[in-house]
Amino acid sequence: MDWHLVMYFLNTFLVIYGYGLRGGAFQTAKLLRTGLVVVSLLGILFAQGQIKYIFNQQKNWALYGFIGLNILVLPFSVDVFRSFERLSAWIPFLIYTNYFVVYLFKHYSKEEAKIKLLQIFSLAYFYPVAMMLFTGVAFQSTNVYGQYVGVYKANVIGWACTLFIVSSFDLYANSPMKKWAQYLFFFIAFLTLWGIVLTGSRSSYAGLALSSAVLIARNRKISIYLKAAALTCILAFAYYIVMSPDSVINLRSKYAGIRRQRGEIRFQLAQKAFEVFTNDPGVLLTGFGFDNFKAGLEVYADVHTDLASHNSYLEILFSGGLLSFLFFLIFYAINAFWVYVRYDSPYFVFLPSLMIIPYFESNLNAGQFLFFPWMTVLFYYIHVRSLQIPVHEMSLNNTQKREA
Secondary structure, three states, X not given: OOHHHHHHHHHHHHHHHHOOOOHXXXXXXXXXXXXXXXXXHHHHHHOOOOOOEEEOOHHHHHHHHHHHHHXXXXXXXXXXXXXXXXXXHHHHHHHHHHHHHHHHHXXXXXXXXXXXXXXXXXXHOHHHHHHHHHHOHHHOOOOXXXXXXXXXXXXXXXXXXXXXXXXXXXHHHHXXXXXXXXXXXXXXXXXXXXXXXXXXXXXXXXXXXXXXXHHHHHXXXXXXXXXXXXXXXXXXXXXXXXXXXOOHHHHHHHOHHHHHHHOOHHHHHHHXXXXXXXXXXXXXXXXXXXXXXXXXXXXXXXXXXXXXXXXXXXXXXXXXXXXXXXXXXXXXXXXXXXXXXXXXXXXXXXXXXXXHHHHXXXXXOOOOOOHHHHHHHHHHHHHOXXXXXXXXXXXXXXXXXXXX
16 A cells, blocks of 8 residues: 555545535635645655655756746736736646656656556546446437536546546556456446547547557557457447437537637637737737636737636646747657657557647646646656666665675
8 A cells, every 4th residue: 555646546536526516515625635735745755655766856847947937927927916826726736746756756667657647547537437327328329418417517527438448448458457357347448438429528539539549550569359349349439420410429510500600719719819929929928827818818808708728738828928838848748749659659548638638628727627647647758768776776786886
């Protein structure tokens, strides 16, 4: 039992659980979440137990560089006090996420650390999946697009189902699993895939499509027969989505004309933000301030909206400006993609889904649904190429040097 892994699981699960709460219960969960992450961070820093690996932490500059760039533009925020408040709430979560990855690399091999993370994600995000199964959605043919499934909106269920499937599949492919567990996984995965079809979550469709493409084209752990079965299953669901008059895609197409007339609101808001940047390059450099997208549009473009940017990558640009965005894009997103494609894509399929869903929904703030898996995986790929030496080997080398 590693209590630091338990604490990380609880931090992740509290975000998932809190997504289904409203009003006072949500605020209470928010306070509990903040307190838990502070305790978890202090535990990571001061109670690490017996360290098994000497790990080079030289890549911590990526954490502090990203934080520093957001602090640097704080005085230029549209609402300085709101930005300061939101940054103060965000920074402990970001620091904890980074140092949890560092902790993993001090106590587990790099492959073991990845498996531990996938186990936590699979278990934590099974909660919304279980709610979908319990409510019977996976056993019906009527789509639930735009509806609530238990306490969660359908798109949230789609994200949870996607992350559960890709993380659990990677566990199946890369860690020992008993036969009964394998059969249970494939049964639940089939129901979960059908649930994703019924939710109509475009980001989930895109994430699963990219992960499936990696599975078919790159994966070396799975037999050709299992690849063929997975491809057949995916194509069958895709055929239903496209051809069935009752599918979510065809339901959405009925309203396509209306959406074209009104325009895609989120696209229009992003377009307004880019117009502000074009007209005032100074704002492009500083952004609107952390979590100030709506306030920035109101001040600079006289646009009043209750909608957020719904794009994690653009949220970084709108919040912290061009330098912060380029820093994150290069050292976090592109770095993760490059390392994954080069080293992990022949064995794991989880990353495409974790990178594409945040493109359709903001997960930058600590209370948002995929914050922990998204940011943790990014930090994992930042640190994974740093030097890691088993302590016993270091001790053996020192002994041999003294004897010599």
